[in-house]
Amino acid sequence: MMLKILLSPIVLILFLITFTGNSYSQSSLNDKVFSGQLFKDEITRAYLYPSKIIWQSDTLGMNVISPEVLLSPYKGQLTTSSEGMSVLKSDSNMIASVLLDYGKELYGGIEISAGIRSDKNPVKVRIRLGESVTEAMSDCNDNSHPGMSSATNDHSLRDYTLEIPWLGTVEIGNSGFRFVRIDLIDKGAELPIRSIRAIARFRDIPYLGSFHSSSERLNKIWETGAYTVHLNMQEYLWDGIKRDRLVWLGDVHPEVMTINNVFGDQEVVRKSLDFGRDTTPLPGWMNGMSSYSLWWIITHRDFYLYNGDLEYLREQQQYLTGLINQIKSKIDSTGKENLDGGRFLDWPTSENPEVIHSGLQALMLITMKAGKDIAEWLNDDELEKTCIESIRKLEKHTPSTHQNKQAAALLAIAGILSSEDASNILLKGGANNFATFYGYYMLEALALDGKYNEAMQIISDYWGAMLDLGATTFWENFNYDEKHNAVPIDQLPDESKFNIHSDGGNHCYIGLRASLCHGWASGPTSWLTRHVLGIQVIEPGSKVIRISPNLGDLDFAEGSFPTPLGIIKVKHVKQAGEKIESEIEAPEGVIIKIDD
The missing domain is CATH 1.50.10.10 (Glycosyltransferase)
Known part of the structure; x- marks a missing residue:
């Protein structure tokens, strides 16, 4: 006896997908849509919030409003609410500006998430990335005037002018930086910002040593x-x-x-x-x-x-x-x-x-x-x-x-x-x-x-x-003599002190190009x-490792070291009479030789 079943076109498609093999459901986006032309990035992306506000153009709350919002965690999704925003307002008297410190040098870019506002036209901002505060606060030159201490856009752009959309998010980068300055260029404009997150790019690998x-x-x-x-x-x-x-x-x-x-x-x-x-x-x-x-x-x-x-x-x-x-x-x-x-x-x-x-x-x-x-x-x-x-x-x-x-x-x-x-x-x-x-x-x-x-x-x-x-x-480059009376890279420039980033260096690292x-x-x-x-x-x-510690004035030193066969761990503690007592763990297959 033969049972005949009539299927609608949609059901038939589902039936074929389900029962004619897994090749369709298991094919990747790269295979199915891009014919193998997509290449995966080796690098991981992660977000970082600024740790502090180093400087702002206005401290009275008229042109720079609630800048502390930029330091708070953000889930990455805007809403239609105008609540909980930092607001920049530029007028004929002041360009609203903020300088942010992300606490640590990183490689990548930034993501700016702008909120809802009455005017839907994009607004223009200037972004400056800096490895030092001085660099983030500096102007750019075309590198045609040797000896000038202005920053450059050589190799990676670090000084941008761009438009920020109404209720939208933009990303820019990539470069090496720790500090970011944002200026609202359009006068008479208002820009609510929920977040300026750094986008760190790095290889996600463990520190084995x-x-x-x-x-x-x-x-x-x-x-x-x-x-x-x-x-x-x-x-x-x-x-x-x-x-x-x-x-x-x-x-x-x-x-x-x-x-x-x-x-x-x-x-x-x-x-x-x-x-x-x-x-x-x-x-x-x-x-x-x-x-x-x-x-x-x-x-x-x-x-x-x-x-x-x-x-x-x-x-x-x-x-x-x-x-x-x-x-x-x-x-x-x-x-x-x-x-x-x-x-x-x-x-x-x-x-x-x-x-x-x-x-x-x-x-x-x-x-x-x-x-x-x-x-x-x-x-x-x-x-x-x-x-x-x-x-x-x-x-x-x-x-x-x-x-x-x-x-x-x-x-x-x-x-x-x-x-x-x-x-x-x-x-x-x-x-x-x-x-x-x-x-x-x-x-x-x-x-x-x-x-x-x-x-x-x-x-x-x-x-x-x-x-x-x-x-x-x-x-x-670092000239040791230049440390005297120098301005640290995480502080605003001080004309009475040597600026370690803008004033030092020669050759390819003149000024802020360093x-x-x-x-x-x-x-x-x-x-x-x-x-x-x-x-x-x-x-x-x-496969053969000699362990020969030299503690000098240290009381102890310990650490680990990666080998193809596993991790070596050592701990050296100075005893009375300058004798060193050592504890050593080594993976199987690694021969340890210890100096007397």
Whole structure:
């Protein structure tokens, strides 16, 4: 017997969807509508409310009404009610303005939610984002007048004029900022605002590494360095979140060392190193600078040492071999480097060609030693032979330090200069003439001479001075002498004091163009883990770890360290007679070697 059922068209469609398979119901929006043309963002978005109002154009409640509303939580949905709004009113006498502090540097934009009003025409506002209060309160120039302290819109817009709709929400960005100023430009206009939320963009990854000691200042410095690099881990590993927002392969090395010690193996590192390789066909130099190609090799050595991805290292073999041979060809018969392209170490040394030569000589030797390590790991005898020959040749030439801290640090790390001689130069004047980028290598050179306590003092002085001046991330450049009588970045400008953001700097960081979140300044984070917690990687993939703590004047230090096999945890407590008692937890498969 056959049962015949007649179905209406709508029921028939539902029947087919339900019983002819799951392919329709399980297909994604990308597959069904956009034919695979949608690409998911790697970055997470989150909202942040301002923590305080630093300044407002009107304190009498006539032009700026109920600004405290902007500090209150907001669920993200407007209503037709006009209640609970902050209101800006501009007239012929005053432009209504508010300056907000979000409490911490972030990367992203802002969302402005405007309420209902009698006039439905859009109103025009000006938005200024700033890494410092001074920047948020400044005007823009076209960067055609060197030495001017006005801000710029280079690389990322931070000064906008836009229209705000009636009963609507707009988003703008992205840039690096902590402070936001909003001005109601239209005179005779009224703008009710329910919220000005920051939209933070970041990789939602755990902080696997940690550092805690009896010095709260060092703890804060470690955390700030980690956070600085975290913000720069955007689609690629950037140098800065306001500018340049580029993959600079020299800047990448200290950033990758911080990532190794805090976040562990991260794909953004591979992506960025590959970007440098793929956009620089030989005989080109990465970013146009020979030293940055050298740093690319050194970074690969350290990334593999910590994370042990041999397959990824093999992917570099062909390019690496060509690059090593290219570098070798730049050594003359006396062993002296003769690198072409842009000759650059860091900004403070950029106008001293003699120091640059000394640094490049050392950096080339460090690179060939890194290349030799990589060749051994790859079982590449020919590449190893090339590196050994280059090392022997480079060791014939001993350049002067010129009493320069950058040169002394690199020459000590390369083994050309004794660690004691390097320390004598590095400790002269303490934190004076330290640098944000090469400060990391200065600290490493001090560790070679056992000057751990002295290095911690310089960390506390130099990087700590940035914290004293209001930093929540570390800067592209910092001249230690400029801390005296300086206005902190979270305060309004004071003409009687030095303005650390607008008045300081040279080169690309003149005035307010300076980046106040620059990953190359994060060196103390990895240094404190390596030398105070004493966690030193001995064999690739962090499979063998030496624990050799150096507490200096600290009473205790504890923390964690990520390996591909799990987390290492250590705690060191100073006992009577300067003896250190240690507790160590390590995952299975990791061999721990403890120094007596």
